[in-house]
Amino acid sequence: MGTLTYDSKIAVSIDDRVLAHLQAVVWAKLRRGEQFPFTWTDPMRSGMGRTSVWLSPHVPLSFEYFGSRQPRLNPAWVEALTKAANSPAGLSLVPEPDDPAAAR
Template identity: 55%
Template sequence: MGKFIYEGGVKAEFEDRALTHLQLVITAKLRRGEPFPFTWREDVSIGGGRSTVWLHPGSSLVFKYYGSRQPAINRGWTEALAFTANSPGGLYLVPEPPDAGDGGAATAEMQAPVAEDG
């Protein structure tokens, strides 16, 4: 389980694979200077519910991974996450769709920024 840490205090746990895809979308939007809300469900072990933070280019973010390997990237998942990030409700984690088989998945290091349609 990786951790998303916002402004040094707000923390949320995600599987490393999901966190990698979230990081790709978040950093692509912030690189373009696009602020947006990010919402996630809290685990029942800490009371359940949901949290939302406002992400902006000046945000202090940490993506802390449990594992040391970069997972393969599912382009369809990054596109689905980018779609939510561009909606009025903002980014939230959606289930991973089946990989469309784009001839070999790229690693997070090699992944180009997510292209978004306005």
């Protein structure tokens, strides 16, 4: 489990593979100077089932991984996450679609 830390105040544990896909999408949008919301569910925290933050190039954000290996990214999942991030609701975790490259 890796950790996404927002503005040095909010930290959430996320599986390394999921975190790597989120990082690819977030970095691409922030690199272009885009701002957008990111919402995730966190049923482990008592009393709070969902958290939303506003991601901006001006807010510190870090991705820390438990493992040292970079997971192989599924381009179809990156595309699905990017589509979610570009929607009015903003980025949220969507199910991973099948990776056509993995079937070869």
